[in-house]
Amino acid sequence: MSDIAPFAAPTSHAPAMGSLFATDALLPDGWARNVLLEWNAAGQLLAVTPDSSAPRTTPRAAGPLIPGMPNLHCHAFQRAFGGLTEFRAEAQDSFWSWRTLMYRFAAQVTPELLEDIATWLYIEMLEAGYTSVCEFHYVHHDLDGRPYADDATLAQCLLRAAQRAGIGITLLPVLYQTSGFGGTPPNAGQRRFIRSTDSMLRLLERLQPCCEVQGARLGLAPHSLRAVPPDSLREVLAGLDAIDPTAPIHIHIAEQTAEVDACLAWSGQRPVEWLLDHAAVDARWCLVHATHMTDTEYQRAARTGAVAGLCPTTEANLGDGIFDLPRWRAAGGAWGVGSDSNACVNAAEELMLLEYGQRLQGRQRNVLATAQQPQVATAMTLQAVQGGARASGRALPRGTAGLVTGQRADFAVLDARHPALCELSAPDMLSAHVFASHRTSALDAVWVGGVQQTRQGSRHPLRETAAAAFIAARSRLLAQTQA
Template sequence: MAEAISSSAASAPGRLFAADALLRAGWARDVLIEWNASGELSAVTAGRRPDGAPRAAGPVIPGMPNLHSHAFQRAFAGLTEFRGATEDSFWSWRTLMYRFAARVSPAQVEAIATGLYAEMLEAGYTAVCEFHYLHHDSDGLPYADDAELALALLRAARRTGIGFTLLPVLYQASGFGGLAPNEGQRRFVRSTESMLRLLERLRPLCAAQGARLGLAPHSLRAVPADGLREALAGLRAIDAAAPVHIHIAEQTAEVEACLAWSGQRPVAWLLDHAEVDARWCLVHATHMDADEYRRAAASGAVAGLCPTTEANLGDGIFDLPAWRAAQGVWGIGSDSHVCVNAAEELLMLEYSQRLATRQRNVAADGAQAQIATAMTLAAVRGGAQASGRAVAGLQAGQQADFVVLDAAHPALAGLPAADMLSSHVFASHRSNAIDAVWVAGRPRVVAGRHLLHDSATAAFVAARTQLLDTP
């Protein structure tokens, strides 16, 4: 079974009949979903008969792209929840993360990522954007194969069958103005030239696997202006359509430091100094003023929201109404993986808006009054754009990535389809209400479990145990 999962060869054409399916225009009845041998949807047609096609066990919804992941951090999720300073914050958490990052080996990275990606698939994610900044050996020197850790991530994605966007991270400084990197960052640092060489090496490998390759300038504090300009020019020469992701305006201290350095807030500086467009994903973008919300949305960039991580780190609350009023595109990511559950990220995003506005059902829109339906469609659209892949929902020409909800789950049983999705998002996230997950027309999760669940979980636990036992 493991060999069948890891194969990247084309599969046979297929069909699935769904009594209810969430299409890009909304819910539809009696939907026949058909795909070709390349795993691309060839037809999605409502009002059809099964005509011998297998029947889905419940409503079918589009697979969710996870637009922001640091895979290795899953191994210490939950292990930083103790008071270690007078006022713990993102910055004290980051110090603990650096200690962990200093020890993890390539084999452990692969085991952790394999376990994580299988877990993501079980939780309704069908694709992931990996923000990959762990490049070098523990002494900060390159491996004999400079791509070793990137290759470990590609293997993990291939084995589990998750759709993949690899975003090698450019990291050059410890603060605004090009401050020298600190000891905890020694495994991250690359010159712009070495980054562009890495991208050239990885490009054919990603293409052979059906993965997408982009670039992630870590943040304005970690990439000086000259490095950012040169890296973007080099990326354009390699692939002018490649996705670009950046951490930005996550913390108020970051905003204050950027103002002190440049006289501008981070998002405003970026918009003035880079050609930000629909290729870009502004990860977090939590702390923007009204003009930044307006300008960033108008650029076409995706706001990459990671609600459970942002809550865990005490980042603050993104102003979703302001972003939507400016017609901004957004998607969700699991970031540090304190939570690996697509439905729970949507729940946390909506609940954070309710706490901020003291209103309910904030994410509803004119086309979809049901919150879960509106948020799912919006997050799939934004996640697909951020991933740079054709995974934007149940429509011909997109990849056959979809999730089948379990209509027999106690939280869903007996409800209309739209209410099943609502209960999936708001009432069932502590127990899995997913029956099956398909990626590129292949079943990856069956009866709620990934086909590599046992072996991937065991390897993950072993890697974490080794790390915790390492001085």
């Protein structure tokens, strides 16, 4: 597979110095009126000016502007078996029985199939309001588990897919070495994931210039404490710091109670407790799921500045449990949302289910509103954008994300003409988008880096050809897994 070429969007959407005027826009401090956005040819916001007069030649948004949502956790290939694991395979199905089915698909994905699946998925994300994605990439090798001639082959497929779709990407190659705590050898279903620590560091060095050319971000994902032994975790983090001391670090942790029990049996500590005692966890880290923590773990993890990576639709699909977000926020914790297994690809749907889970758990309503933002959808959007941008390594050095000078011009436009939104105030339109529409139906357009990627009801220009390629890829995978 060839290296990534410098990014070139379709000619009709080529990035150039631009501007957009919105009657209402959601800025980091809340809703503002008559906002003029201006950006440079690199897609960076030069000015965000409330209380402006619209220049005569400046286009007007068809509805309120909201910041683009970062998707902080994604396994692209898993989109191909969405809906195909919803049957009882064991007397009591769980994450672990689902994982066995997932391995069968992972064993058959070729570079061409992965690129077609990811291209369609990333287009779906754009149409659903995501403007960047953190790709937790762990299928590295050929079908027999041997490295490709170019060890970066599958990673390159993902970068090309993001480039073609026009979505921002943080690529997170996954270090995976063992199948369980205490160095249990990997099983046959994991053969395509396995890397030595040195191999991982060479891959990062190989990918770094590719990501720089594309404007992508490169980080690292130690898969989990059960898959990365302590010595390897220490060595790979030191190696990452030598390559890029600012690179984001993501890890699956405390997703399942069985994982917590196994960690206790191995070390005498719970997963989050062990990680905090043995690694310098800080604001570069994203603790994906972190569903099962004690009060002390909530407090200690939040103080590090790490982002909790919450994936409500996948966590519900897999029966993981419910993260206690009020407790995390009370400790000062940052958070964002991800689509994970991509059983659902919808930014607003993740927010809705996250709030509903907290309502069911606490038997209250409007749980995630704040004193500053009593509208739940507004409060959640601002917090998820902030945490997601930090986790993706795409926030400004001072930590501000969203529609702010110096940040990327990533945003979505709500459709003020949509029946669920029409005649409402801007905050109520966002609430209706999250809680009362079909979620994607109320989006008018999505912009990434100053380039309009969707239009006419948030439809991507490549949707038909990408959808056809995805369907063909899935058909091939089904035929191979059922053979």
